[in-house]
Amino acid sequence: MATGTNTLWDRFLAPIVRSFIDEEALQRFDRSVDWEAEVDRLHDSTLVYPDYYRSQNFHGIRGGYLTSGAAVSYDPITGYVLPPNETWVRQSAIEAITVRPRRILDLGCGTGSQTLMLKRAFPQAETIGLDFSPYMLFMGEYKAKNAGLEIGWRHGSAENTGFADRSFDLIALALVFHETPTEISQAILRECYRLLSPGGEVIVLDGNQQALRQTDWLTEVFEEPYIKEYSAGNVADWMRQAGFAAVTTRDFWWIHQVTRGVKPSAGSSPEVAETPDIADFDLGALAT
Ligand SMILES: C[S@@+](CC[C@H](N)C(=O)[O-])C[C@H]1O[C@@H](n2cnc3c(N)ncnc32)[C@H](O)[C@@H]1O
Numbered sequence: 001m002a003t004g005t006n007t008l009w010d011r012f013l014a015p016i017v018r019s020f021i022d023e024e025a026l027q028r029f030d031r032s033v034d035w036e037a038e039v040d041r042l043h044d045s046t047l048v049y050p051d052y053y054r055s056q057n058f059h060g061i062r063g064g065y066l067t068s069g070a071a072v073s074y075d076p077i078t079g080y081v082l083p084p085n086e087t088w089v090r091q092s093a094i095e096a097i098t099v100r101p102r103r104i105l106d107l108g109c110g111t112g113s114q115t116l117m118l119k120r121a122f123p124q125a126e127t128i129g130l131d132f133s134p135y136m137l138f139m140g141e142y143k144a145k146n147a148g149l150e151i152g153w154r155h156g157s158a159e160n161t162g163f164a165d166r167s168f169d170l171i172a173l174a175l176v177f178h179e180t181p182t183e184i185s186q187a188i189l190r191e192c193y194r195l196l197s198p199g200g201e202v203i204v205l206d207g208n209q210q211a212l213r214q215t216d217w218l219t220e221v222f223e224e225p226y227i228k229e230y231s232a233g234n235v236a237d238w239m240r241q242a243g244f245a246a247v248t249t250r251d252f253w254w255i256h257q258v259t260r261g262v263k264p265s266a267g268s269s270p271e272v273a274e275t276p277d278i279a280d281f282d283l284g285a286l287a288t
Contacts, residue, residue, distance in 0.1 A: 021076045030072045035135070042134040042141070044155045052181050053132055056225045065110075071135035074111050081222070084253055090114055092252040093174060093205035094121050096260045101125045101170035105195065107158040107188065108132075108176035112140025112151065114205070118172060119149045125170070128152040130161060159187040161195065169200040177206050178230040182238075185230070189242035198265035202244060204235050208257040218255070235259040 049066070058064040065071070082089045094117055101122050106115040109129030119127045129151060131137050137153045144151045156162060158176070171192045177185040192202045212219055212231035219227045236259050239247045244261030251257055 020080065021073075026072050026076065030068050033068065033138070035068045035138075038138045039134045042137050042153065042155055047132075047155060047157065049132060050157075050184075052184060052226075057223070058179060058225070059223050065131075065133035065136055068135050071111060071133065071139045074136065074139070075113065078113070083255070086113070089252060089256050090117050090174065090205070092250075092256065093172065093203050093258050094118065096203055096250065096258045097121075097170060097201060098260075099170055099199065099201045101168075101201075103168045104128070104170045104172070105130065105161075105163070105168045106172045106174070107161075107192070108173055108179075109140055109153075110136045110175075112137075112143050112153075114172060114174040115140060115151055116143060116147060116149060118170075119144075119151055122170075126152070128154055130154040130156045130158060132157060159184055159191050161191060163195055165194055166197040166200075168195050169197050171196060171200070171202045172205070173203070174205045175207075177204060177235060178224055178227045180230075181226050182229050182233050185233075185235070186238050186241065189238050189244070193243045193263055196263040198263055200263045202239065202261050202263075204239075204259045206235065206257060207231070208251055208255050209234060211251075211255050236261075 053064070054066070056064050058070070059077075061067060061070045061073075063070070079086050090113065093114065102125055104118050104122060104125045104127040106112075106118060106127070106129045109115045109131050110133070112129050115127060115129040119125070129137070129140050130153075131140075132155070134155050137155060140151070141153050144153075154161075158173070173188070173192075176188075180188065189202070196202065207218075207227070207230070209231050212227070219231055224230075235257070236247045236249045239259060239261040242261075243263070245264040247259065247261040249257050249259040
């Protein structure tokens, strides 16, 4: 699946991670899917992939996210690269949410791991996952069907979604901004601002920018083309520049961060819904 470049990941870490992964089972699953038909069903033929996305071999995979190999191997590998535990890291973003959402959008949803957790935390909310890759969307849809969760899946661009103004009250982005050039992350936040109703909230979970600046090897290990410019920036500043108020960043386990912002109501302080009681969350169902 990987291109076999000579990075630290390829030489040392990939062989270790691979020893924990049943590659044969993944390949069997990959072969069992009629990708041509599924991609045809899920993809929007009017969508044009920008160069910053189409041209990159994310994580050293030739063709990046526009391949079945990337989609099938994403979850097993992600389980090993989000210390201390993928579910805890993802849950830190769920716990930062203070609105009681009716409509949730997960931008750059990938294989839907965060989308499924959002739906479980807020089962009453209509939830949609959007991604550039129909291969990743297929995996999200497959997981949601197996879990009996009703989630909408949309092939699209996070910076130009096509949804109506003020049509969501919670937008999440998990592990996306370290994979987009800074100007695109900023454009995505402007799109979030347009899409949120007043009082609505945006939540961004990603690598801790300060920690990444202090540990050069972390920005080199995973073959991420834009991670250096991501680590040089500041998601909280980008949120404020997009118009968000009450912006806060919380570190989680030193190498992750969750940044949250609220779209203010016109002429007043942010109209955030009352913080939900912890009993409102279906915490038992959060584990994926
Ligand atoms: C590292 S994955 C994260 C997936 C998922 N959010 C998660 O938490 O596992 C990044 C995802 O963002 C998607 N992506 C990157 N840039 C995008 C954009 N501009 N619009 C839509 N999706 C994008 C990629 O296709 C990929 O599925």
